[in-house]
Amino acid sequence: MNSQQNSEVGQSLHTGSILTNYHDVGAGEPVLLLHGSGPGVSAWANWRLSIQGLKDQYRLLAPDLAGFGFTQVPDGIVYSRELWLQQIVDFLDALGVEQVNVIGNSFGGSMALALAIHHPQRVKRLILMGSVGVPFELTPGLDAVWGYTPSEDNMRAIMRIFAYDQNLVGDDLVRMRFEASRRAGVHEAYSAMFPFPRQRWVDAMAHDEAAIRGIRHKTLLVHGRDDKVIPLATSLTLQQWIDDSQLHIFGRCGHWTQIEHARDFGQLVRHFLAAE
Template sequence: MIDTVQTGKGKSVRALDLDTNYHEAGVGDPVILLHGSGPGVSGWTNWKRVLPRLAEDFRVLAPDMAGFGFTQRNPDLHYDIKLWVRHLIAFMDALDIKRASLVGNSFGGSLSLAAASRFPDRFDRLVLMGTPCDAFMMTPGLRAAWDYTPDRDVMRATMLHFPYDPAIITDELVEDRYQASLIPGAQEGLRKLLVQPAEDGDTPLSGMPEHLVRQIAHPTLILHGREDKVIPVEMGVKLAHAMPNAELHMFGKCGHWVQSERAEAFIALARRHLGAAS
Protein backbone atom coordinates (compact mmCIF):
# COMPACT_ATOMS: atom_id res chain seq x y z
CA MET A 1 0.00 0.00 0.00
CA ILE A 2 1.24 3.49 -0.86
CA ASP A 3 1.81 5.83 2.06
CA THR A 4 -0.22 8.85 0.95
CA VAL A 5 1.43 11.14 3.49
CA GLN A 6 4.84 10.27 2.14
CA THR A 7 3.89 10.58 -1.53
CA GLY A 8 1.72 13.64 -1.09
CA LYS A 9 -1.98 13.05 -1.57
CA GLY A 10 -3.59 16.36 -0.72
CA LYS A 11 -6.73 18.24 -1.66
CA SER A 12 -8.70 17.55 -4.83
CA VAL A 13 -10.52 19.80 -7.27
CA ARG A 14 -12.27 18.96 -10.53
CA ALA A 15 -10.36 20.50 -13.45
CA LEU A 16 -10.65 19.47 -17.10
CA ASP A 17 -12.91 16.62 -15.93
CA LEU A 18 -10.04 15.25 -13.82
CA ASP A 19 -9.94 14.98 -10.03
CA THR A 20 -6.81 17.05 -9.68
CA ASN A 21 -4.58 16.53 -6.65
CA TYR A 22 -2.90 19.60 -5.16
CA HIS A 23 -1.36 21.08 -2.03
CA GLU A 24 -2.03 24.59 -0.77
CA ALA A 25 -0.73 26.83 1.99
CA GLY A 26 -0.58 30.51 2.87
CA VAL A 27 -2.56 33.59 1.93
CA GLY A 28 -1.92 36.48 -0.41
CA ASP A 29 -1.14 36.71 -4.11
CA PRO A 30 -1.38 33.26 -5.76
CA VAL A 31 1.82 31.46 -6.73
CA ILE A 32 1.51 28.11 -8.52
CA LEU A 33 4.42 25.67 -8.30
CA LEU A 34 4.70 23.43 -11.38
CA HIS A 35 6.66 20.19 -10.94
CA GLY A 36 9.20 18.59 -13.24
CA SER A 37 8.98 15.26 -15.01
CA GLY A 38 11.40 12.74 -13.49
CA PRO A 39 10.33 9.35 -12.13
CA GLY A 40 8.24 9.57 -8.99
CA VAL A 41 7.63 13.26 -9.54
CA SER A 42 4.58 15.06 -8.16
CA GLY A 43 3.76 18.44 -6.76
CA TRP A 44 4.59 17.13 -3.29
CA THR A 45 7.89 15.38 -4.02
CA ASN A 46 9.11 18.42 -5.95
CA TRP A 47 7.97 21.18 -3.61
CA LYS A 48 7.28 19.85 -0.09
CA ARG A 49 10.17 21.81 1.44
CA VAL A 50 9.68 24.92 -0.68
CA LEU A 51 5.92 25.29 -0.27
CA PRO A 52 5.82 26.22 3.45
CA ARG A 53 8.62 28.76 3.03
CA LEU A 54 6.95 30.60 0.15
CA ALA A 55 3.60 30.32 1.98
CA GLU A 56 4.93 32.82 4.52
CA ASP A 57 4.31 35.50 1.87
CA PHE A 58 1.93 34.05 -0.74
CA ARG A 59 -0.98 31.73 -1.35
CA VAL A 60 1.00 28.80 -2.75
CA LEU A 61 -0.49 25.90 -4.72
CA ALA A 62 1.29 22.82 -6.06
CA PRO A 63 -0.88 20.69 -8.38
CA ASP A 64 -0.16 17.29 -9.91
CA MET A 65 -0.55 17.92 -13.62
CA ALA A 66 -2.47 15.47 -15.85
CA GLY A 67 -0.59 12.17 -16.09
CA PHE A 68 1.44 12.76 -12.92
CA GLY A 69 1.11 12.08 -9.20
CA PHE A 70 -2.32 11.46 -7.69
CA THR A 71 -4.32 13.35 -10.32
CA GLN A 72 -6.97 11.15 -11.95
CA ARG A 73 -5.94 9.34 -15.14
CA ASN A 74 -8.09 9.40 -18.28
CA PRO A 75 -6.87 6.89 -20.90
CA ASP A 76 -8.63 8.84 -23.66
CA LEU A 77 -6.55 11.99 -23.14
CA HIS A 78 -3.73 12.85 -25.53
CA TYR A 79 -0.92 14.26 -23.41
CA ASP A 80 0.88 17.23 -24.93
CA ILE A 81 1.78 20.77 -23.93
CA LYS A 82 -1.58 22.08 -25.15
CA LEU A 83 -3.40 19.68 -22.84
CA TRP A 84 -1.22 20.63 -19.86
CA VAL A 85 -1.88 24.33 -20.50
CA ARG A 86 -5.62 23.63 -20.64
CA HIS A 87 -5.37 21.65 -17.40
CA LEU A 88 -3.49 24.48 -15.67
CA ILE A 89 -6.05 27.08 -16.75
CA ALA A 90 -8.92 24.77 -15.71
CA PHE A 91 -7.23 24.27 -12.32
CA MET A 92 -7.03 28.04 -11.84
CA ASP A 93 -10.64 28.50 -12.93
CA ALA A 94 -11.84 25.77 -10.58
CA LEU A 95 -10.25 27.65 -7.66
CA ASP A 96 -11.38 31.05 -8.96
CA ILE A 97 -7.79 32.23 -9.45
CA LYS A 98 -7.95 35.02 -12.02
CA ARG A 99 -4.22 35.68 -12.18
CA ALA A 100 -1.14 34.02 -10.68
CA SER A 101 2.62 33.87 -10.79
CA LEU A 102 4.26 30.61 -11.84
CA VAL A 103 7.34 28.80 -10.51
CA GLY A 104 8.25 26.04 -12.93
CA ASN A 105 10.86 23.32 -12.57
CA SER A 106 12.12 21.79 -15.86
CA PHE A 107 8.90 20.51 -17.51
CA GLY A 108 7.08 22.92 -15.21
CA GLY A 109 9.17 25.73 -16.67
CA SER A 110 8.19 24.71 -20.20
CA LEU A 111 4.56 24.61 -19.11
CA SER A 112 4.95 28.08 -17.57
CA LEU A 113 6.28 29.46 -20.86
CA ALA A 114 3.53 27.82 -22.91
CA ALA A 115 0.80 29.05 -20.57
CA ALA A 116 2.15 32.61 -20.41
CA SER A 117 2.45 32.68 -24.19
CA ARG A 118 -1.10 31.54 -24.81
CA PHE A 119 -2.83 33.28 -21.89
CA PRO A 120 -0.61 36.28 -21.03
CA ASP A 121 -3.29 38.09 -19.03
CA ARG A 122 -3.63 35.19 -16.56
CA PHE A 123 -0.07 35.44 -15.25
CA ASP A 124 2.09 38.00 -13.45
CA ARG A 125 5.67 36.78 -12.95
CA LEU A 126 7.60 33.66 -13.87
CA VAL A 127 10.41 31.76 -12.15
CA LEU A 128 11.97 29.13 -14.41
CA MET A 129 14.44 26.47 -13.26
CA GLY A 130 16.35 24.09 -15.52
CA THR A 131 14.02 24.94 -18.39
CA PRO A 132 14.71 23.99 -22.03
CA CYS A 133 14.48 26.40 -24.95
CA ASP A 134 14.39 25.37 -28.60
CA ALA A 135 16.14 22.22 -29.86
CA PHE A 136 18.55 20.08 -27.83
CA MET A 137 19.58 16.44 -27.61
CA MET A 138 18.27 14.01 -25.01
CA THR A 139 20.74 13.87 -22.14
CA PRO A 140 21.69 10.71 -20.21
CA GLY A 141 19.63 12.03 -17.28
CA LEU A 142 16.48 12.28 -19.38
CA ARG A 143 17.19 8.88 -20.94
CA ALA A 144 17.49 7.31 -17.49
CA ALA A 145 14.24 8.95 -16.43
CA TRP A 146 12.42 7.62 -19.49
CA ASP A 147 13.84 4.09 -18.96
CA TYR A 148 12.97 3.94 -15.24
CA THR A 149 11.01 0.98 -13.88
CA PRO A 150 9.98 0.91 -10.19
CA ASP A 151 12.85 -0.27 -8.03
CA ARG A 152 14.62 1.51 -5.17
CA ASP A 153 18.12 0.85 -6.52
CA VAL A 154 17.11 1.94 -10.01
CA MET A 155 15.52 5.06 -8.52
CA ARG A 156 18.75 5.93 -6.72
CA ALA A 157 20.83 5.36 -9.88
CA THR A 158 18.43 7.48 -11.94
CA MET A 159 18.42 10.31 -9.42
CA LEU A 160 22.21 10.48 -9.39
CA HIS A 161 22.01 12.19 -12.80
CA PHE A 162 20.15 15.16 -11.30
CA PRO A 163 22.23 16.90 -8.55
CA TYR A 164 25.86 18.00 -8.64
CA ASP A 165 26.59 16.57 -5.18
CA PRO A 166 25.42 12.94 -4.82
CA ALA A 167 25.09 13.44 -1.04
CA ILE A 168 21.76 15.16 -1.71
CA ILE A 169 20.32 11.76 -2.69
CA THR A 170 19.27 10.69 0.79
CA ASP A 171 17.45 7.49 1.70
CA GLU A 172 14.38 9.61 2.52
CA LEU A 173 14.43 11.24 -0.93
CA VAL A 174 14.83 7.89 -2.69
CA GLU A 175 11.94 6.44 -0.70
CA ASP A 176 9.71 9.46 -1.37
CA ARG A 177 10.26 9.23 -5.11
CA TYR A 178 10.11 5.44 -5.20
CA GLN A 179 6.77 5.36 -3.39
CA ALA A 180 5.38 8.02 -5.73
CA SER A 181 6.57 5.97 -8.70
CA LEU A 182 4.29 3.12 -7.57
CA ILE A 183 1.14 5.17 -8.24
CA PRO A 184 -0.61 3.46 -11.19
CA GLY A 185 0.33 5.28 -14.40
CA ALA A 186 3.12 7.25 -12.73
CA GLN A 187 5.44 7.01 -15.75
CA GLU A 188 2.68 7.79 -18.23
CA GLY A 189 3.03 11.55 -18.20
CA LEU A 190 6.81 11.41 -18.50
CA ARG A 191 6.78 9.01 -21.44
CA LYS A 192 4.20 11.14 -23.23
CA LEU A 193 6.29 14.25 -22.61
CA LEU A 194 9.50 12.82 -24.10
CA VAL A 195 9.93 10.97 -27.35
CA GLN A 196 11.16 7.39 -27.06
CA PRO A 197 14.96 7.35 -27.04
CA ALA A 198 16.66 6.22 -30.23
CA GLU A 199 18.39 2.86 -30.00
CA ASP A 200 21.52 4.32 -31.61
CA GLY A 201 22.71 7.90 -31.79
CA ASP A 202 21.20 11.08 -30.45
CA THR A 203 17.52 11.70 -29.75
CA PRO A 204 16.43 15.25 -30.62
CA LEU A 205 14.10 17.06 -28.22
CA SER A 206 12.62 20.53 -28.24
CA GLY A 207 11.62 23.06 -25.65
CA MET A 208 9.57 26.19 -26.35
CA PRO A 209 10.70 27.65 -29.72
CA GLU A 210 12.93 30.68 -29.31
CA HIS A 211 10.81 32.88 -31.61
CA LEU A 212 7.82 32.34 -29.28
CA VAL A 213 9.87 32.84 -26.13
CA ARG A 214 10.89 36.26 -27.45
CA GLN A 215 7.26 37.36 -27.28
CA ILE A 216 6.82 36.55 -23.56
CA ALA A 217 7.13 39.88 -21.76
CA HIS A 218 6.37 38.77 -18.19
CA PRO A 219 9.10 39.62 -15.64
CA THR A 220 11.05 36.37 -15.47
CA LEU A 221 13.73 34.98 -13.18
CA ILE A 222 15.75 32.19 -14.80
CA LEU A 223 17.68 29.87 -12.48
CA HIS A 224 20.04 27.19 -13.77
CA GLY A 225 22.75 24.97 -12.33
CA ARG A 226 26.05 25.29 -14.17
CA GLU A 227 26.61 21.53 -13.94
CA ASP A 228 23.06 20.55 -14.96
CA LYS A 229 23.31 17.17 -16.74
CA VAL A 230 19.58 16.95 -17.47
CA ILE A 231 18.83 20.26 -19.19
CA PRO A 232 22.10 21.86 -20.38
CA VAL A 233 22.93 25.25 -18.89
CA GLU A 234 23.07 26.67 -22.42
CA MET A 235 19.27 26.43 -22.40
CA GLY A 236 19.07 28.89 -19.51
CA VAL A 237 21.47 31.28 -21.26
CA LYS A 238 19.39 31.08 -24.45
CA LEU A 239 16.21 31.86 -22.52
CA ALA A 240 17.85 34.84 -20.83
CA HIS A 241 19.01 36.22 -24.18
CA ALA A 242 15.61 35.72 -25.79
CA MET A 243 13.14 36.91 -23.15
CA PRO A 244 12.80 40.71 -23.07
CA ASN A 245 12.32 41.02 -19.29
CA ALA A 246 14.42 38.17 -17.94
CA GLU A 247 17.26 37.91 -15.45
CA LEU A 248 19.53 34.86 -15.19
CA HIS A 249 21.16 33.50 -12.06
CA MET A 250 23.61 30.66 -12.71
CA PHE A 251 24.62 28.52 -9.71
CA GLY A 252 28.10 27.00 -9.66
CA LYS A 253 28.54 23.43 -8.41
CA CYS A 254 24.82 22.87 -8.91
CA GLY A 255 22.89 20.41 -11.04
CA HIS A 256 19.24 20.22 -12.07
CA TRP A 257 17.59 20.65 -8.65
CA VAL A 258 18.20 24.28 -7.81
CA GLN A 259 15.37 24.35 -5.25
CA SER A 260 17.06 21.53 -3.30
CA GLU A 261 20.76 22.12 -3.98
CA ARG A 262 20.61 25.88 -3.35
CA ALA A 263 17.49 25.99 -1.21
CA GLU A 264 18.15 29.19 0.77
CA ALA A 265 19.32 31.14 -2.27
CA PHE A 266 16.38 29.86 -4.27
CA ILE A 267 13.89 30.99 -1.62
CA ALA A 268 15.51 34.43 -1.32
CA LEU A 269 15.65 35.02 -5.07
CA ALA A 270 12.13 33.73 -5.68
CA ARG A 271 10.63 35.77 -2.82
CA ARG A 272 12.23 38.96 -4.09
CA HIS A 273 11.22 38.36 -7.71
CA LEU A 274 7.65 37.45 -6.80
CA GLY A 275 7.28 40.62 -4.75
CA ALA A 276 7.39 39.44 -1.16
CA ALA A 277 7.34 42.12 1.52
CA SER A 278 10.83 42.55 2.94
Protein backbone atom coordinates (compact mmCIF):
# COMPACT_ATOMS: atom_id res chain seq x y z
CA MET A 1 0.00 0.00 0.00
CA ASN A 2 1.50 3.36 -0.97
CA SER A 3 1.50 6.50 1.13
CA GLN A 4 -1.51 7.97 -0.64
CA GLN A 5 -3.56 4.87 0.06
CA ASN A 6 -2.38 4.94 3.66
CA SER A 7 -3.76 8.47 4.02
CA GLU A 8 -7.11 7.27 2.62
CA VAL A 9 -7.35 4.59 5.30
CA GLY A 10 -8.69 5.96 8.55
CA GLN A 11 -10.49 4.21 11.36
CA SER A 12 -13.13 1.52 10.90
CA LEU A 13 -16.34 0.50 12.62
CA HIS A 14 -19.22 -1.85 11.94
CA THR A 15 -22.35 -0.33 10.40
CA GLY A 16 -24.63 -3.32 10.13
CA SER A 17 -22.95 -5.86 7.80
CA ILE A 18 -20.64 -3.16 6.39
CA LEU A 19 -17.21 -2.36 7.84
CA THR A 20 -17.00 1.38 7.24
CA ASN A 21 -13.66 3.12 6.74
CA TYR A 22 -13.87 6.72 7.97
CA HIS A 23 -11.94 9.76 9.11
CA ASP A 24 -12.71 11.58 12.36
CA VAL A 25 -10.64 14.75 12.45
CA GLY A 26 -10.79 17.93 14.52
CA ALA A 27 -12.98 18.98 17.41
CA GLY A 28 -16.13 21.00 17.87
CA GLU A 29 -19.58 20.80 16.31
CA PRO A 30 -19.76 17.67 14.14
CA VAL A 31 -19.91 17.95 10.34
CA LEU A 32 -20.65 14.89 8.20
CA LEU A 33 -18.91 14.89 4.80
CA LEU A 34 -20.52 12.71 2.11
CA HIS A 35 -18.37 12.15 -0.98
CA GLY A 36 -19.24 11.92 -4.68
CA SER A 37 -19.27 8.88 -6.97
CA GLY A 38 -16.23 9.32 -9.21
CA PRO A 39 -14.08 6.29 -10.05
CA GLY A 40 -11.45 5.56 -7.42
CA VAL A 41 -12.98 8.09 -5.07
CA SER A 42 -12.72 7.93 -1.30
CA ALA A 43 -13.80 10.27 1.46
CA TRP A 44 -10.21 11.43 1.92
CA ALA A 45 -9.59 12.02 -1.79
CA ASN A 46 -12.81 14.04 -2.01
CA TRP A 47 -12.52 16.03 1.22
CA ARG A 48 -8.83 16.25 2.18
CA LEU A 49 -8.59 20.01 1.54
CA SER A 50 -11.87 20.73 3.31
CA ILE A 51 -10.80 18.64 6.29
CA GLN A 52 -7.53 20.55 6.57
CA GLY A 53 -9.34 23.87 6.24
CA LEU A 54 -12.14 23.18 8.76
CA LYS A 55 -10.56 20.92 11.39
CA ASP A 56 -9.64 23.78 13.73
CA GLN A 57 -13.32 24.64 14.24
CA TYR A 58 -15.27 21.46 13.58
CA ARG A 59 -15.21 17.71 14.09
CA LEU A 60 -15.15 16.34 10.53
CA LEU A 61 -16.66 12.88 10.02
CA ALA A 62 -15.95 11.50 6.54
CA PRO A 63 -17.00 7.89 5.81
CA ASP A 64 -16.35 5.86 2.66
CA LEU A 65 -19.85 4.85 1.57
CA ALA A 66 -20.43 1.20 0.65
CA GLY A 67 -18.68 0.29 -2.59
CA PHE A 68 -16.19 3.16 -2.36
CA GLY A 69 -12.76 3.67 -0.88
CA PHE A 70 -11.66 1.22 1.79
CA THR A 71 -15.04 0.32 3.24
CA GLN A 72 -15.60 -3.46 3.20
CA VAL A 73 -18.95 -4.90 2.11
CA PRO A 74 -20.32 -8.46 2.18
CA ASP A 75 -20.49 -10.53 -0.99
CA GLY A 76 -23.67 -10.11 -2.98
CA ILE A 77 -24.50 -6.66 -1.66
CA VAL A 78 -27.03 -4.69 -3.73
CA TYR A 79 -26.26 -0.98 -3.88
CA SER A 80 -29.15 1.43 -3.42
CA ARG A 81 -30.05 4.76 -1.88
CA GLU A 82 -31.71 2.86 0.97
CA LEU A 83 -28.55 0.86 1.66
CA TRP A 84 -26.35 3.96 1.78
CA LEU A 85 -28.84 5.84 3.97
CA GLN A 86 -28.94 2.97 6.47
CA GLN A 87 -25.13 2.90 6.52
CA ILE A 88 -25.06 6.65 7.28
CA VAL A 89 -27.58 6.32 10.12
CA ASP A 90 -25.74 3.31 11.52
CA PHE A 91 -22.47 5.27 11.28
CA LEU A 92 -23.85 8.19 13.31
CA ASP A 93 -25.39 5.78 15.81
CA ALA A 94 -22.11 3.88 16.23
CA LEU A 95 -20.31 7.15 16.98
CA GLY A 96 -23.07 8.32 19.33
CA VAL A 97 -23.66 11.46 17.25
CA GLU A 98 -27.27 12.60 17.54
CA GLN A 99 -27.21 15.57 15.15
CA VAL A 100 -24.78 16.82 12.50
CA ASN A 101 -24.32 19.49 9.92
CA VAL A 102 -24.10 17.67 6.59
CA ILE A 103 -22.09 18.53 3.47
CA GLY A 104 -22.93 16.37 0.45
CA ASN A 105 -21.01 16.44 -2.81
CA SER A 106 -22.75 15.30 -6.02
CA PHE A 107 -23.96 11.73 -5.32
CA GLY A 108 -23.31 12.53 -1.64
CA GLY A 109 -25.72 15.45 -1.99
CA SER A 110 -28.53 13.04 -2.77
CA MET A 111 -27.61 11.10 0.36
CA ALA A 112 -27.53 14.31 2.43
CA LEU A 113 -31.03 15.06 1.13
CA ALA A 114 -32.12 11.52 2.03
CA LEU A 115 -30.91 12.00 5.60
CA ALA A 116 -32.70 15.36 5.89
CA ILE A 117 -35.93 13.93 4.45
CA HIS A 118 -36.09 10.62 6.32
CA HIS A 119 -34.27 11.53 9.55
CA PRO A 120 -34.76 15.31 9.86
CA GLN A 121 -33.88 15.32 13.57
CA ARG A 122 -30.37 14.07 12.76
CA VAL A 123 -29.55 17.11 10.58
CA LYS A 124 -28.79 20.60 11.86
CA ARG A 125 -27.83 22.43 8.66
CA LEU A 126 -27.48 21.19 5.11
CA ILE A 127 -24.85 22.04 2.49
CA LEU A 128 -25.24 20.60 -1.01
CA MET A 129 -22.41 20.98 -3.51
CA GLY A 130 -22.95 20.14 -7.17
CA SER A 131 -25.73 17.96 -5.86
CA VAL A 132 -27.68 15.11 -7.41
CA GLY A 133 -31.21 14.61 -6.04
CA VAL A 134 -33.64 16.15 -8.53
CA PRO A 135 -34.57 14.89 -12.01
CA PHE A 136 -32.26 15.93 -14.84
CA GLU A 137 -31.15 14.57 -18.18
CA LEU A 138 -27.98 12.49 -17.91
CA THR A 139 -25.05 14.63 -19.05
CA PRO A 140 -22.31 13.25 -21.32
CA GLY A 141 -19.92 14.06 -18.47
CA LEU A 142 -21.77 11.98 -15.88
CA ASP A 143 -22.28 9.17 -18.40
CA ALA A 144 -18.51 9.08 -18.94
CA VAL A 145 -17.79 9.17 -15.18
CA TRP A 146 -20.17 6.31 -14.38
CA GLY A 147 -19.05 4.38 -17.49
CA TYR A 148 -15.34 4.55 -16.62
CA THR A 149 -13.16 1.52 -17.34
CA PRO A 150 -9.71 1.46 -15.73
CA SER A 151 -6.85 2.96 -17.72
CA GLU A 152 -4.65 6.00 -17.17
CA ASP A 153 -5.95 7.62 -20.35
CA ASN A 154 -9.57 7.11 -19.29
CA MET A 155 -8.85 8.46 -15.81
CA ARG A 156 -7.16 11.52 -17.31
CA ALA A 157 -10.21 12.14 -19.49
CA ILE A 158 -12.51 11.85 -16.45
CA MET A 159 -10.38 14.22 -14.38
CA ARG A 160 -10.49 16.75 -17.23
CA ILE A 161 -14.29 16.58 -17.22
CA PHE A 162 -14.32 17.32 -13.48
CA ALA A 163 -11.94 20.28 -13.49
CA TYR A 164 -12.37 23.72 -15.04
CA ASP A 165 -8.68 24.43 -14.46
CA GLN A 166 -6.95 21.79 -16.55
CA ASN A 167 -3.65 22.51 -14.75
CA LEU A 168 -5.08 20.59 -11.79
CA VAL A 169 -5.05 17.40 -13.84
CA GLY A 170 -1.39 16.47 -13.42
CA ASP A 171 0.26 13.11 -13.94
CA ASP A 172 0.51 12.41 -10.20
CA LEU A 173 -3.21 12.96 -9.61
CA VAL A 174 -4.17 10.86 -12.63
CA ARG A 175 -1.87 8.02 -11.59
CA MET A 176 -3.07 8.15 -7.97
CA ARG A 177 -6.74 7.97 -8.93
CA PHE A 178 -6.10 5.33 -11.60
CA GLU A 179 -4.28 3.11 -9.11
CA ALA A 180 -7.12 3.58 -6.63
CA SER A 181 -9.66 2.62 -9.29
CA ARG A 182 -7.95 -0.68 -10.11
CA ARG A 183 -7.43 -2.05 -6.61
CA ALA A 184 -8.88 -5.55 -6.21
CA GLY A 185 -12.67 -5.43 -6.23
CA VAL A 186 -12.95 -1.66 -6.72
CA HIS A 187 -14.00 -1.60 -10.36
CA GLU A 188 -16.28 -4.59 -9.89
CA ALA A 189 -18.14 -2.67 -7.17
CA TYR A 190 -18.16 0.53 -9.23
CA SER A 191 -19.49 -1.08 -12.40
CA ALA A 192 -22.23 -2.81 -10.36
CA MET A 193 -23.59 0.53 -9.12
CA PHE A 194 -24.43 2.46 -12.28
CA PRO A 195 -24.61 0.09 -15.27
CA PHE A 196 -25.94 1.17 -18.66
CA PRO A 197 -28.50 2.64 -19.38
CA ARG A 198 -27.54 5.23 -16.78
CA GLN A 199 -30.47 7.66 -16.88
CA ARG A 200 -32.25 5.25 -14.54
CA TRP A 201 -29.61 5.86 -11.85
CA VAL A 202 -30.07 9.63 -12.11
CA ASP A 203 -33.78 8.96 -11.60
CA ALA A 204 -33.12 6.52 -8.74
CA MET A 205 -31.06 9.13 -6.87
CA ALA A 206 -33.76 11.81 -7.31
CA HIS A 207 -36.16 12.53 -4.45
CA ASP A 208 -39.85 13.30 -4.62
CA GLU A 209 -40.47 17.03 -5.13
CA ALA A 210 -42.90 17.19 -2.22
CA ALA A 211 -40.32 15.55 0.06
CA ILE A 212 -37.67 18.11 -0.88
CA ARG A 213 -40.14 20.96 -0.46
CA GLY A 214 -40.81 19.59 3.02
CA ILE A 215 -37.20 20.18 4.11
CA ARG A 216 -37.11 22.84 6.82
CA HIS A 217 -33.37 22.92 7.44
CA LYS A 218 -31.34 26.01 6.66
CA THR A 219 -29.61 25.01 3.42
CA LEU A 220 -26.61 26.26 1.45
CA LEU A 221 -26.35 25.23 -2.20
CA VAL A 222 -22.98 25.52 -3.95
CA HIS A 223 -22.33 24.88 -7.64
CA GLY A 224 -19.66 25.49 -10.25
CA ARG A 225 -21.02 27.50 -13.16
CA ASP A 226 -18.99 25.40 -15.61
CA ASP A 227 -19.87 21.99 -14.16
CA LYS A 228 -19.96 19.36 -16.97
CA VAL A 229 -21.02 16.51 -14.69
CA ILE A 230 -24.06 17.80 -12.77
CA PRO A 231 -25.80 20.75 -14.47
CA LEU A 232 -26.19 24.02 -12.57
CA ALA A 233 -29.93 23.69 -13.20
CA THR A 234 -30.12 21.03 -10.46
CA SER A 235 -29.08 23.55 -7.81
CA LEU A 236 -31.40 26.17 -9.26
CA THR A 237 -34.24 23.66 -8.87
CA LEU A 238 -33.23 22.80 -5.31
CA GLN A 239 -33.06 26.50 -4.45
CA GLN A 240 -36.67 26.86 -5.63
CA TRP A 241 -37.86 23.78 -3.76
CA ILE A 242 -36.07 24.23 -0.40
CA ASP A 243 -37.70 27.17 1.34
CA ASP A 244 -34.84 28.30 3.63
CA SER A 245 -32.05 28.04 1.07
CA GLN A 246 -29.38 30.16 -0.54
CA LEU A 247 -27.27 29.44 -3.63
CA HIS A 248 -23.63 30.38 -4.25
CA ILE A 249 -22.34 29.92 -7.80
CA PHE A 250 -18.60 29.87 -8.48
CA GLY A 251 -17.51 31.06 -11.92
CA ARG A 252 -14.47 29.43 -13.56
CA CYS A 253 -15.34 26.28 -11.65
CA GLY A 254 -16.28 22.76 -12.71
CA HIS A 255 -17.47 19.90 -10.51
CA TRP A 256 -14.62 20.30 -7.98
CA THR A 257 -15.69 23.36 -6.01
CA GLN A 258 -14.05 22.05 -2.82
CA ILE A 259 -10.75 21.61 -4.69
CA GLU A 260 -10.74 24.39 -7.31
CA HIS A 261 -11.94 27.00 -4.79
CA ALA A 262 -10.88 25.29 -1.57
CA ARG A 263 -10.22 28.42 0.50
CA ASP A 264 -13.37 30.26 -0.59
CA PHE A 265 -15.47 27.13 -0.15
CA GLY A 266 -14.14 26.74 3.38
CA GLN A 267 -14.92 30.36 4.22
CA LEU A 268 -18.43 29.94 2.81
CA VAL A 269 -19.01 26.84 4.93
CA ARG A 270 -17.71 28.47 8.12
CA HIS A 271 -19.82 31.59 7.61
CA PHE A 272 -22.96 29.55 6.89
CA LEU A 273 -22.55 27.22 9.85
CA ALA A 274 -21.77 30.07 12.25
CA ALA A 275 -24.64 32.36 11.17
CA GLU A 276 -27.59 32.83 13.47
